[in-house]
Amino acid sequence: MNCEEVKAHLLDYLDKTLDTPTTTRVATHLISCAPCGAEASELADCMDQVTALPALDPPLGFAQRVMAHVREIEKRPTIWERLFMPWSNWTKWMPLQATALVMVGIIGIVLYQKDNRLKPTEPTNRTLSASVKPGTPSNESIPAVTNQTDKKKEAALQAPVALAKRAEQVAEKKQRSSPSSEQSQIAKREVEARSEETKISRRAPIQVQEAINMREPGRFSGEGGFAPPMPLGGLRQAAPRPGTMALDRVVPLGERVADYEFVVRRRPPQRRDQVESSSADALKKSTDEDTASGLAARPATPPPTAPKIESIAEIRFYNVAPEHFEYFKKELASEAIIETEPKPPAAKEKEIADLDRLLLIKVTILPPALPEPAAPPR
């Protein structure tokens, strides 16, 4: 046997898997051939070194640790179970899901409220309109007066609401039984309440915002035909009486620029016919007395008393259809003394005429002028 044959059988020789004759021949060659003998010896030595490596014990509790993991795997649902049986352990996750649902609801409500708060108010005026029966006298429905405090805007916005509610209650009562005495009493109470509020707030000028829509149905189509709009009668009144009001929209003053602006002055409290009748009565009475007592001394005329100024100025807004503007102006002139009349430029006038909406008219109502001291009767 040569070296190549020995190398071919060397593995089996070292593993002792060769048959006896082959093992004898290989062993003879290894004794006679020094290089082959050395290599066989070294390989056997290597095998012995590996075989001699001691066996180590695994860590203590290795089996228990593996079994703990095995039991964890056993409890965990498989992917199939997770995909197709998601409700198998729904009771475990229910509190979490319920909490998440509640949280989503709360966040939704908060966002909704926040969104409402951020919504811009509509540009149109909120109308404090008194519902007027067609054909009824204009002094039956009187625009409400609202006090606005500059410091507390919210209070100012809520005041008309409160007044509107009160006015609605009053209107209900009025609808049930509408004697004029009750109306006047209610109006009196309202005026008193309002004057108390004015005293409390100690704010001298009272701004009044009112917009009246002359296109409201029934305004001009009554039994009496083209009935005058309600508000003008109220110009004479120092304190307005409440009417049935419907609060549609309230917009802060100054938000819209009026198309026309009037400055009017209230007429004196007494109307001319009353003055004439009273003076005629007084003249008649004095004539009778003169005839009765001859030329007796005439009673001293009482000194003229200054009219009580109910308010310094009042501003009202009216929504008037463009075609009714002239009528409105005529009515205004009949009810009050127009001090300043708007004269817009021709361009603006044309622009206003082309408007497709109601005209917003601002009327600044000044208190009645102090009467001139009457000449002493002769």
Place this chain on the structure above:
Amino acid sequence: MVSEAISDAECVRKLQRGETDAFETLIRRHQKTIFNLAYRMLGDYDEAAEISQEAFLSAYRAIGNFRGDANFSTWLYRIALNHATTRRKSLNTRQQRSVPIENTEPASDPHPGPAESMEKKEIRQRVQQALNRLDPEDAAVILLRDLQDVPYEEVARVLEIPIGTVKSRLHRARQALKSELASYFYAGRKAV
């Protein structure tokens, strides 16, 4: 607890029927072999413990696929060697491997002298270093055949290669190991 007397095949059947405790029997039966194989493949005690655990857990997860054509131990060897080979490759890419200097090598002689004990420990460390420097396939075949004394047929099944390939690979692996150890064991001999 399943009786220790029953065979691996019976334990596997029980496990496949859902008796998880049967797996504990298999672990206790094979843990030392698998752990030592992993330890000699990796040369690190903690890594070996982790790889052994992963091997057993992989076996548990895949027990449904085990058809029983081969021994359970053969199947388990294959799983452990796959894990160890993968880990060894990742460790090799991370750092130059070296034998950890630790006192995990037990003394074979219960009452050795200090000098003899030190020499044996050094020899074991050298052998382990040489094994670590081998290709994982070569190390695996040496460990299965020389350390675990696994028959050629079973080694062929574990490595899924023919027996002839196992023999040639084993011869090549032994030559490589001899070369690795030559500088330490045979330097004086060659010089003489």
